[in-house]
Amino acid sequence: MRSFFVLCLGVSFVFACMVQPATARPQKRYDKHSGMCRFLADGGRLDWESEPWGTGGIKFREVCKSCHHKNNTKGARFLHAESYTSDAWNSIFAKRRKKCARDGSWDVLSPEELQLVNDYLYRNGDWTYDPNSADSCG
Numbered sequence: 001m002r003s004f005f006v007l008c009l010g011v012s013f014v015f016a017c018m019v020q021p022a023t024a025r026p027q028k029r030y031d032k033h034s035g036m037c038r039f040l041a042d043g044g045r046l047d048w049e050s051e052p053w054g055t056g057g058i059k060f061r062e063v064c065k066s067c068h069h070k071n072n073t074k075g076a077r078f079l080h081a082e083s084y085t086s087d088a089w090n091s092i093f094a095k096r097r098k099k100c101a102r103d104g105s106w107d108v109l110s111p112e113e114l115q116l117v118n119d120y121l122y123r124n125g126d127w128t129y130d131p132n133s134a135d136s137c138g
């Protein structure tokens with residue numbers, strides 16, 4: 001009886017380990033521009049909780065998408081978070097060599113806001129979406 005109990009305990013432990021949710025979305029991001037590691041799951045800092053898109057997502061839509069929306073007349077390609085992979089977004093923000101970064105179009109955003117936009121795009125970039133680990137499912 002006792003060994004059966006121990007066996008059950010062992011089996012349930014193994015199962016508990018197996019059902020640990022796999023985290024698809026990146027939780028951290030190394031920011032080359034500032035040389036710092038940013039914790040993306042830190043709700044307090046990035047306010048994913050209070051605003052569904054977080055400040056980064058809002059600023060991306062307010063500023064970047066003001067040019068990069070569909071059928072725009074500014075000569076800017078349509079962009080959304082999945083236009084690039086997480087690493088590609090990091091590189092775009094680290095180098096800042098794209099036309100709009102050089103001509104001052106990004107300057108309406110503060111350095112901190114640019115980091116938040118980078119965080120948002122990194123977190124939601126191409127290949128990061130996993131329907132089985134949606135953040136909003138508790």
Ligand code: HEC
Binds near residue numbers: 063065066099105
């Ligand atoms: C004032 C308009 C404007 C704003 C604001 C703007 N861009 Fe651009 N962006 C452009 C134009 C014009 C180009 C050059 C044409 C192109 O490649 O889309 C460009 C190019 C780019 C490219 C290169 C596209 C490619 O495929 O080569 C990226 C990436 C980019 N912008 C990202 C951003 C991000 C991120 C933001 C916000 C932080 C932003 N842009 C804000 C106008 C803008």
